[in-house]
Amino acid sequence: MMKTGTDGNMTESNTSQSNDSSSQTSRREYIQGAAAAGTIGITGLAGCLDVLQVDSEDEWSLGTSSEGSSSFQIGSTWTEYMDSEDLLDTEIEPIVTEGTGASYRRLDQGEFEISGTTTQLLEDSPDEGDFEDEPLEDFDSIRQVRGYMAFYNFGVYNAEEVSGWDDLEDRPIAISSAGSGTRSPVEWLVDQEIGMDNIDNRYMAFADIPAALRDGTVDAAFTWTVNEDDPTGWLQEIDETVDWEPLEFSDSTIQSLDEDLAYSTYHELDEETVGEFSDNWSDPVDSFTLTYLYVVKEDADPDLVYDIAEMTHEHGEDLLDQNGAMDFFPDPDMFLGTLHPDVPFHQGAYEYYQNAGFWDDYDLTPPPEEQ
Structure with a gap:
């Protein structure tokens, strides 16, 4: 599980320690069995794109998220730094x-x-949750590389309109943007507390949520801080323009977060942390973690993946100087200790973490060829 140190950063792995061991075993066996059977490859769905075979000397593309999001900012920071420093x-x-x-x-x-x-999307892969109707085509070749941030997700409501979960039945709630990685875990939490079928769920651009809370388009929404105490810009706008209060988590939800989910854990944002990002609320806030990470395909160039793992770690402090959201980059307890325990690492990343002396400190899955 994640713990927070005096500097407000997560300092100890592993989000998965409370996970059901049978779930870990079955996922590991699935991936190992698929690799052994030679099933790695694209099966193909109508309308899907052909696989791009890109040599290491060519340009790679990094899929981030919507413009202005934390994923895009972090991805832009490290890729531009790597390019500028050659x-x-x-x-x-x-x-x-x-x-x-x-x-x-x-x-x-x-x-x-x-x-x-x-980590949540890896948990659902290849054919559960968001992937139930259209399974991933090539999940058995997906490989982890490193984590890059964690969200501390929590709900807020307009205190001038409602007074918590009891008032939100049949009311509009902003869940997330439709394509966001936060969508599924927020839906899970709402289902625990009130039931997704009992609300008017809305999916919208994050930048539109503050105005929607102000004008009554929605009565509640979910937002987050990055790496615990760094607020998103639109959370800051909510804090400045909306009379908001946090949605409390029930005891049963907190227990499920800590005992039933491999990809998340409950975390209370304490008064000092909340005071770092809010002028209008100073009490503790219930939140749940969601770790974001980079993945590649099994056949990605191992030398390049090794270099990505090495350079993003060894230049982590420089990256943190570039952008305060880069806390994960220098700290293996964060970029390794919060990852999914059962999805294999890419060979190149695995070799770097072995050589750097990190690998044995964490409960992670090596590439199938190393098992």
Whole structure:
């Protein structure tokens, strides 16, 4: 589980320690069995893109998220730094997408060489949750590289209109943007507390949510801080323009977050942390974590993936100087300790973490060829 240190950063792994061991075993067996059976490859769905075969010396594309999002800002920061310092043999271009969930699906279809995703989406892969109606085509070749941030998600409501969960039945709630990686875990939480069928759920651009809360288009919404105490710009707008209060989590929801989910854990944002990002609320806030990470396909160039893992870590402090949202980059307890325990790492990243002496500190899955 994540813990927070005196500097407000997560300092200890592992979000998955409370996970059901049978779930871990079955996922590991699934991936190992698929690899052994030679099932790696694109099966193809109507309308999907062909796989791009890109050599290491060519430009890679990084699927990020919507413009202005934390995923896009972080992706732009490290790729531009790598290019300006000539640290990688291949230029990596950050691409604006419909959301992190959409980026992950587009990587699966072969449109990107590297993409952001979340621990929750890895948990649902290949055919549960968002992927139930249209399963991922090539999940057995998906490989983890490193984490890049965590969201501390929480709900807010307009205190001039409603007074918490009890008033939100049949009322409009902004869940997330449709393609965001936050969508599924927020839906899970709302289902725990009130039931998704009992609300008027809305999906909208994050930048539109503050105005929607102000004018009554929605009565509640979900937002987050990045790496605990760094607010998004639109959270700051909510704090400045809306009389908001946080949605409290029930005891049963908190227990489920800590015991039943491999990809998340409950975290109370304490008064000091809340005071860092809010002028209008100073009490603790219930939140749940969601880790964002980079993935590639199994056949991605191992030398380049090794270099990405190495350079983003060794230049982590420089990246943090570039952008305060880069807390994950220098700290292996964050970029390794919060990842999904059961999805294999890419060979190149695995070799770097072995050589750097990090690998044995975490409960993670090596590439199938190393098992």
